[in-house]
Every structure is written in C-alpha cells, then in structure tokens.
Amino acid sequence: MDKNKLKAILSLIVILFMLFNDTTLIALPLNYYQVLNRPNLNNFLLEINKDIKERYGVEDYFDEENVEGVPINKDMYADRGLLIYGSPFGEVKEGRKRFLGYTMEGDYFTNEYFPDDLWKGGNLEDRNWIKEPWKQGLNFRGKQIQQNKIDGNTVLDESIKKGLAYFYEPDGKFSYSKSKLQWSQYVHVLQPPTKWTWGIGVAWHNMDGKTWYKTIPMAPFDMPPPVNLTVQIYDYKNKLKVGSSYIYKAKIENENGSEIKTLVKWTINGQTVKQEDISFAKGEKEKYTNITYTMQESSPSIVKIAVEVNPDKNKPDNETNYDDNKDQIEIEKELLIKPDLALMIDSYTDMLSPGEKFTYRCKITNKNGDALTTNVIWQINGNIVKKEDITFSKGEKIKYSSYTYTMSSSSPKTLTIKATVNPDKNKPSNEETYSNNSDAVTTIKDIPDTSPGGGEESGLIK
Numbered sequence: 001m002d003k004n005k006l007k008a009i010l011s012l013i014v015i016l017f018m019l020f021n022d023t024t025l026i027a028l029p030l031n032y033y034q035v036l037n038r039p040n041l042n043n044f045l046l047e048i049n050k051d052i053k054e055r056y057g058v059e060d061y062f063d064e065e066n067v068e069g070v071p072i073n074k075d076m077y078a079d080r081g082l083l084i085y086g087s088p089f090g091e092v093k094e095g096r097k098r099f100l101g102y103t104m105e106g107d108y109f110t111n112e113y114f115p116d117d118l119w120k121g122g123n124l125e126d127r128n129w130i131k132e133p134w135k136q137g138l139n140f141r142g143k144q145i146q147q148n149k150i151d152g153n154t155v156l157d158e159s160i161k162k163g164l165a166y167f168y169e170p171d172g173k174f175s176y177s178k179s180k181l182q183w184s185q186y187v188h189v190l191q192p193p194t195k196w197t198w199g200i201g202v203a204w205h206n207m208d209g210k211t212w213y214k215t216i217p218m219a220p221f222d223m224p225p226p227v228n229l230t231v232q233i234y235d236y237k238n239k240l241k242v243g244s245s246y247i248y249k250a251k252i253e254n255e256n257g258s259e260i261k262t263l264v265k266w267t268i269n270g271q272t273v274k275q276e277d278i279s280f281a282k283g284e285k286e287k288y289t290n291i292t293y294t295m296q297e298s299s300p301s302i303v304k305i306a307v308e309v310n311p312d313k314n315k316p317d318n319e320t321n322y323d324d325n326k327d328q329i330e331i332e333k334e335l336l337i338k339p340d341l342a343l344m345i346d347s348y349t350d351m352l353s354p355g356e357k358f359t360y361r362c363k364i365t366n367k368n369g370d371a372l373t374t375n376v377i378w379q380i381n382g383n384i385v386k387k388e389d390i391t392f393s394k395g396e397k398i399k400y401s402s403y404t405y406t407m408s409s410s411s412p413k414t415l416t417i418k419a420t421v422n423p424d425k426n427k428p429s430n431e432e433t434y435s436n437n438s439d440a441v442t443t444i445k446d447i448p449d450t451s452p453g454g455g456e457e458s459g460l461i462k
Helices: 003-027 044-056 074-080 156-171
Strands: 089-093 096-102 108-110 188-191 199-207 210-218 229-235 239-241 245-254 260-268 271-280 286-294 302-309 326-334 341-347 357-366 372-380 383-392 398-406 414-421 438-445
Touching: 108 188, 108 199, 156 199, 156 210, 229 260, 229 302, 229 326, 245 260, 245 302, 260 286, 271 286, 286 302, 341 414, 357 372, 357 414, 357 438, 372 398, 383 398, 398 414
Parallel strands: 239 326, 341 438
Antiparallel strands: 089 096, 096 108, 188 199, 199 210, 229 245, 245 286, 260 271, 260 302, 302 326, 341 357, 357 398, 372 383, 372 414, 414 438
C-alpha cells in the first residue's frame, strides 16, 4: 500500500477517535435523565425563555449567541437538553473534558462528569461551603465570579437537591432525604434549570487551606423527585427441618415517600416463585411482602431465598441507587429426625410351676423424646393377651408396660411371651426403623415328678 494512503487512513482513524472521545462519551451518559417532551430545535429558545420568565422573572435569558458572540451548541441541546455555547475544552480525564463550553454569561460551563480532582469521602453537606460565592471576590479559572440574574433564587433549592441526588447519591456522596442545606445560597448558576432542561452550577468549599469547586447539577422541574427503594428480609429462619414451613417477611422502604408503583419479585435458588405489584401513595414509606417456604427432602442442603424490588429497573426508571434493591438469605436444611421407638423385655422368668404367677415387664424407649402416643401389645404363643396405649410427653424418653401371667396345669409346656410397641406401624407412621420394636422371651412350665418312691440314689446296681 502507498505510504501516503496509509498515512491518510491512520490520520482519519485518529480524527474519528478524537471526535468520538469528545462527543459520544459526554453526550449520552447511561444514567442521564432525559425529559422527553422538551421543545424541539425549531422553537426551543422561545419556549425555554418563556419558562424562565415565568419561573424567575427574567426576560430573554438565552439568545442564539452568548455575550461574547459564541454560538449556541444545538447538538448538545438535542442530545442532552443542555443549553451551552461553543464546544468542549480543557484538560481531559478518563476521556472527558473539564468544560463543555460556555454559558450565556460567558462563564465556563463545567462538565458534571469530569472526575473529581480530590475526594476525601463523607457527604457533600459536610463540606465547608462558601455562602454567596458571588459576593466573596472568588476567582474561578482566571475569571472573577459575578452574581447573575438567577443566583440566590430559592426556587432552585428543590432542583438542586434532585440533581445532587440523581448524580451523587448512588456513590453515597449525598442524601436527598437528609439534606438540610439551602443550596441556592451556595451555588453559582451557570445555566438555570427549566421545566424541561437541566441546569448546572458550581459551589466552592475550603479544605486543607485551599479552595475547591464542585459541579452542581440542577434537575429539570418536570423530572420526578428522586426515588430510592430498598428491601430487607427481617423475619426469617436460617435453619429449617424437612417438612417444616416458615413465612419469610420483607420490608420495602420508599425512602423519599414518592408516589410510585413498583414490582417485587421473590426467587428460590434463582427461580422466580412470586411476583407482586406494590403501590405507594404520596408520603407512604413502608410496605411489606412475604412468602411461605416448606423444606422438602429433595431440597438442596442450602436454600437461597431472595427478594428484589424494581428488578427490571423500570418501575420507576429513575432510582438513585439500585445496590440496595435486593436482599438474600441462606437456609440450611436440617434433616428430619424421625421418631424411633424401641422395646426390650427387662423382667421375666424362664420357668413357672402351675399355680405360680409372674409379672413380665418391658421397657419402651422413645429415642428422640418426641411427644407422641403409641400402643403396646402382649402376646403368648402368638395370641394377643393385652393391649395398652402409651403416651410420651415432649422430652420424655422411657415408659414401661407389664403383663402378669399365671401358669396353670393346662398351660402349654413352653410359652413364648412377646411384647411389641407400635405393632401396626401407624403410631407413628414414620419411624426410623421398626426392627427394634419387639422382644420375646421363653418360659417353660415346671412339671413336678409324681412317680412313687424316693429320689435318685447312688449305689451299686445289682
């Protein structure tokens, strides 16, 4: 390829990159609120000047050129609703220029997205702000600050609070609901906000022996108040036995009491199980939602329950912070400890003579101390001779049952005496095992010797 052609192509690439860097990055930020019904380019100056006259009592504020003859940037108005003159200039950080152009009064129009030169944490209201900076003889970038026709107008207070919340509350630098400062007395207006367009100003504060400035965006008056919804699961169990249920409860907070309709979504292990529409009346700040979960044998060992408010970020679409819109807890599955009854005959005899009687006793053990009612049967050679209900209180683990038998001449020579707890396997029906529910012993009838003569004699056999 010809070297001159190659140079031309490379130069074009560089020019395109610079154009993209200067306009696209600063034209449409992802979180910049747009008022959709603002006047079109054909009559925007007429309509906006009319709004400024009605709102501030100032006539013909804007013109096609500013006081220094710099033309208005119509592209910036079309893209962002900002009325500025000229083009972006100044040092560049992170692809953004320090100034977007000039104001009607010829002031530098500060870029609200230019990175802070210094940030030491905290909240914007904590700074040592300079009141009425236009009276303090401050110099800003080589120009002395002069009071304009809008500075100090208290109608700006709500617009400033909304603008600060929109841009700085997501980073924790400002709180709309906690703001107490009368910001209109500290902000030098570079462009007044209108019904449709953003305004912008600058405020100064002293820190470490130096004076610093901060760009202050002012929201369009038609922009809804800032919204910040939060949700927190406040009533829960983090362990649940198989078969057990619990109602998990969450509180949704509407921090600024805005009138809004939103959506709440519950998920279990990532699967949506419930969606619920929630409406807040103006001034209403709390709502509640809940879900019932039953632990199953098939459930994983850890169950994740999450709740999210405004999950699609469109009800509303102007929240100042989405980081606190979701809460999640983990529930540990506790395996169901099944009841386990065991029986052992602990008192018996292996021989009885006719006319003798004996009380057989069995020990019933309730392994887990569950509260339950069961039954015991006694059998002799397979025939049921006694039935008895046995009740365990919670925590009670041992009970006894007994049966008394009298040997008679008609009794079988061998008796198999058997005791069984929960013989029908239905009291309870979910024992861990039934193999230890029975025990049996053998008792032999002692028949006396009725033959004539004495007893056995040792001696010679003749």
